[in-house]
Every structure is written in structure tokens, then in C-alpha cells.
Amino acid sequence: MYTCGILWRLGHLRHGWNSGSIVCHSVGDAGVRKYERVQLLFRVALRRFAITAVTSHPHIRSARASDLDALVELEHHTFTTDRISRAQYRRHIAGATAAVLVAENHDLLGSAVVFFRRNSDGARLYSVAVSHHTRGQGLGDTLVDAAEKAARQRGSRRIFLEVRHNNAGAIRLYERRGYVRIGTIPAFYEDGEDAWRYEKTL
Ligand SMILES: CC(C)(COP(=O)(O)OP(=O)(O)OC[C@H]1O[C@@H](n2cnc3c(N)ncnc32)[C@H](O)[C@@H]1OP(=O)(O)O)[C@@H](O)C(=O)NCCC(=O)NCCS
Numbered sequence: 428m429y430t431c432g433i434l435w436r437l438g439h440l441r442h443g444w445n446s447g448s449i450v451c452h453s454v455g456d457a458g459v460r461k462y463e464r465v466q467l468l469f470r471v472a473l474r475r476f477a478i479t480a481v482t483s484h485p486h487i488r489s490a491r492a493s494d495l496d497a498l499v500e501l502e503h504h505t506f507t508t509d510r511i512s513r514a515q516y517r518r519h520i521a522g523a524t525a526a527v528l529v530a531e532n533h534d535l536l537g538s539a540v541v542f543f544r545r546n547s548d549g550a551r552l553y554s555v556a557v558s559h560h561t562r563g564q565g566l567g568d569t570l571v572d573a574a575e576k577a578a579r580q581r582g583s584r585r586i587f588l589e590v591r592h593n594n595a596g597a598i599r600l601y602e603r604r605g606y607v608r609i610g611t612i613p614a615f616y617e618d619g620e621d622a623w624r625y626e627k628t629l
Contacts, residue, residue: 485536485566487573490520490527497535498527505556508617511540525553526577530570536561539570543581550578550629552588555597567600575604579629586629589615589622601625 490498499513511519519525519540530537537557541550552574557566578586589612590597602608606625615622 485530485532485561485569487528487530487569490516490529490538492517492520494520494529494535498529498538501535501538501556501558504559506554511554526574526581528570528573528577530557530566534558537566537570539574541574541577541586543578543583548582548584550581550583550586552578552586555600567597568604571600571604575627575629584629586627588625590625591616592621592623598623601627 495513495516498511498516502510502516516527519527524543524545526539526541526543528539528541529535535558538554539552539556540554542553543550552571555567555570555574557570575586588601588606590601592611602625604627606627608623609626610624612622612624614620
């Protein structure tokens with residue numbers, strides 16, 4: 428019989444995953460070989476996990492002018508009316524009255540746009556978009572969370588938004604995050620559809 432203590436010193440990714448070590452007491456050659464194999468398998472699994480973790484978590488940041496092409500493409504694929512134009516995106520990115528956030532993971536996978544008004548403690552979450560193939564994985568929620576944080580940082584105490592009355596997915600996302608319906612705006616969209624207005628206290 429022998430006892431083995433496995434000590435894994437998980438260094439930061441930058442330092443690689445090779446710092447795991449196994450401390451064995453009273454182990455014969457066979458035992459050492461066995462635990463070297465276990466160690467190797469652990470390393471491979473951890474490396475795979477690390478690669479998956481790095482590649483599958485989009486990073487949220489403020490948009491730059493170099494994102495314009497990708498933002499316009501996402502807008503085009505996401506919305507059929509009421510699109511934000513390239514010129515408008517350019518202004519919002521450069522200006523002080525909007526926060527344009529993007530989610531990227533090599534590619535641009537999502538965006539959120541928040542508007543601010545001088546002398547108002549209410550921000551407006553104007554748009555949230557997630558690319559088709561990334562939906563249902565929590566990115567919409569992450570973007571709304573980042574939009575709310577951006578609003579809080581700008582001193583907003585409330586955040587408003589409008590959403591198509593029949594956009595069940597978005598409505599569920601907002602209501603789950605504590606947005607409360609405060610009214611209807613008839614014919615709000617370019618195609619004449621009504622919007623429901625929501626508010627959340629930040
Ligand atoms: C709405 C949108 C941003 C959601 O993004 P997403 O990444 O798919 O959302 P998430 O994966 O973070 O989902 C979060 C929650 O939203 C709700 N939800 C999102 N999509 C849904 C759908 N198609 N049907 C039902 N609920 C949905 C759910 O409550 C979900 O939580 P759950 O999985 O625990 O049930 C995305 O579908 C999208 O880009 N739609 C087109 C643009 C749009 O309508 N934007 C909002 C108005 S501007």
C-alpha cells in the first residue's frame with residue numbers, strides 16, 4: 428500500500444500548464460509510471476480545457492473605428508428595419524453621448540449600444556445584437572450586463588429600452604434581468620410595429 432498526494436499548482440495561462448506535480452510516498456517503479464501517465468493525461472486535459480476556455484469566452488470592449496465593417500455587417504444580418512447606419516455608428520463610437528460595446532472572439536460576435544443625455548440620469552439601451560450562430564449561449568445577457576455597467580459608470584440611475592412587442596426572446600432576456608414594462612409606443616418602428624417600453628433601476 429502507498430499513499431499519493433496530488434499537488435497541482437495551476438499557474439497563470441501565460442506560464443503554461445506544465446506546473447502540475449505529483450508527490451508520491453513509498454511508490455515502486457510501476458506506481459511512478461502509472462502516476463506519470465496520469466500526470467500526462469491531466470496536462471493534456473488541462474491544456475484542452477484552457478484552449479476551449481480562451482477561445483469560447485468573447486471579450487467585451489468599447490468599439491473602435493476599425494470595427495465599423497463588422498458592426499455594419501452584424502447590423503445588416505440582425506435587423507431588417509431601423510438599422511444603425513455606418514455613419515451613425517462612426518458618430519456614436521467617436522462621440523460622448525453613446526457607448527458602443529462589442530463582443531469579440533477573433534470575430535465580432537455581438538454588440539450593444541447605449542445612449543446618454545446631458546442632465547439626465549436615465550440611459551437608453553438602444554440595441555443589442557448577437558450573431559446567429561452564437562445565440563442562446565449567454566452572450567446577449569453578458570452584453571446587457573456590460574451595457575448596464577457602462578451606464579452606471581456614467582452616473583445613470585435608470586436604464587430604458589424599447590423592444591418589439593413580439594420579440595419574445597429579447598423580452599424574456601430583459602424581464603429576467605429585472606426590466607419592468609412601463610408602456611407601449613404605437614407604431615414605433617419603421618415598419619409600423621409597436622414597441623414595449625421597459626425600465627430598470629440601476
Ligand atoms: C435577443 C438576443 C440579443 C439574445 O441574445 P442571446 O445571446 O441569444 O441571449 P442569451 O443566450 O444571453 O439568453 C439569455 C436569456 O434570454 C432569453 N432568450 C434569448 N433568446 C431567446 C429565444 N430565442 N427564445 C426565448 N428566450 C430567449 C432567455 O431567457 C435566455 O435565458 P435562458 O437561456 O436561461 O432561458 C439575440 O437573440 C439577438 O441578437 N436577437 C436579434 C436582435 C434583437 O432582437 N435584439 C434585441 C432588441 S434590440
